[in-house]
Amino acid sequence: MIDVDVRLSVADRNRRFDLAVRFATDAPFAALYGPSGSGKTLTLQAIAGLQRPDEGHIRLDGRTLYDSAAGIHVPPPQRRIGYLFQSYALFPHLSVRENISFGLTSWHRRRPSAPERDHVQALLDSFGLASMADSRPHTLSGGQQQRVALARALACQPQVLLLDEPFASLNPMLRQALRQDLARVRSTWGIPALMITHDVDDVLELADVAFVYRQGQVVQEINLHDASSRDYARQEWASPPPREQSPLRQKLHRMLLGAGGAREA
Numbered sequence: 077m078i079d080v081d082v083r084l085s086v087a088d089r090n091r092r093f094d095l096a097v098r099f100a101t102d103a104p105f106a107a108l109y110g111p112s113g114s115g116k117t118l119t120l121q122a123i124a125g126l127q128r129p130d131e132g133h134i135r136l137d138g139r140t141l142y143d144s145a146a147g148i149h150v151p152p153p154q155r156r157i158g159y160l161f162q163s164y165a166l167f168p169h170l171s172v173r174e175n176i177s178f179g180l181t182s183w184h185r186r187r188p189s190a191p192e193r194d195h196v197q198a199l200l201d202s203f204g205l206a207s208m209a210d211s212r213p214h215t216l217s218g219g220q221q222q223r224v225a226l227a228r229a230l231a232c233q234p235q236v237l238l239l240d241e242p243f244a245s246l247n248p249m250l251r252q253a254l255r256q257d258l259a260r261v262r263s264t265w266g267i268p269a270l271m272i273t274h275d276v277d278d279v280l281e282l283a284d285v286a287f288v289y290r291q292g293q294v295v296q297e298i299n300l301h302d303a304s305s306r307d308y309a310r311q312e313w314a315s316p317p318p319r320e321q322s323p324l325r326q327k328l329h330r331m332l333l334g335a336g337g338a339r340e341a
């Protein structure tokens with residue numbers, strides 16, 4: 077399905093970040109998991125064509141989207157990628173139906189074709205949005221807005237769905253409902269997905285494989301269909317990340333142990 081091997085650097089006046097990631101999978105649902113600032117979003121942007129890597133290749137279902145050696149850089153609109161942003165990014169002045177149809181129109185073709193309109197209607201029905209098709213996004217709940225964003229990402233019949241923390245701004249109950257929606261959509265429409273998440277439950281419930289990020293690199297690949305790997309992920313990621321033992325914290329630790337009557341090891 078997807079084969080990514082890219083190196084890219086981003087910098088502004090004060091900082092620089094180097095991404096050097098490599099992963100390939102045939103799994104229908106892959107998660108990118110790792111700490112904040114480790115390069116997950118940059119990876120999705122490179123796949124979508126919003127960031128041009130310095131070197132490497134990106135292949136999707138045998139189609140080359142980027143190849144530095146061959147001089148290939150397919151422009152974003154031709155990549156057939158559905159991108160779901162963390163913040164939904166719905167257009168406030170457009171109705172639900174117009175938001176979903178947005179990618180099907182352009183300045184010289186204002187109305188979608190009849191088959192495209194049927195496809196949009198099927199998405200509205202499938203996501204339970206038909207009754208609010210003419211409403212504006214601000215009148216919808218967070219979960220409904222997220223469904224509109226998901227339907228919009230699917231409207232152009234993408235080859236892959238890129239999901240950037242799709243449930244981040246939802247409460248736990250809505251998260252659970254949306255996970256089920258996403259799993260249903262994935263199997264109904266048969267579209268592979270690549271999802272960034274910080275939530276171990278997203279990984280355990282949705283993903284077939286997880287690529288673990290650290291400082292701009294993929295450091296681990298976890299097969300979620302393997303029972304021991306699942307247990308490892310559940311235990312490893314459920315606990316809070318280790319806290320840095322600064323000299324001040326070490327001193328505090330010693331003081332507290334001392335105050336509790338325990339001897340320092």
Ligand SMILES: Nc1ncnc2c1ncn2[C@@H]1O[C@H](COP(=O)(O)OP(=O)(O)OP(=O)(O)O)[C@@H](O)[C@H]1O
Nearest residue numbers: 086087088091093111112113114115116117118119
């Ligand atoms: N245009 C840019 N100029 C300079 N630094 C950048 C630029 N874009 C991203 N970065 C830096 O690159 C690093 C990786 O960013 P990225 O958004 O990919 O992280 P992430 O793993 O998706 O984080 P999060 O999980 O918080 O979304 C961050 O330190 C970010 O500040």
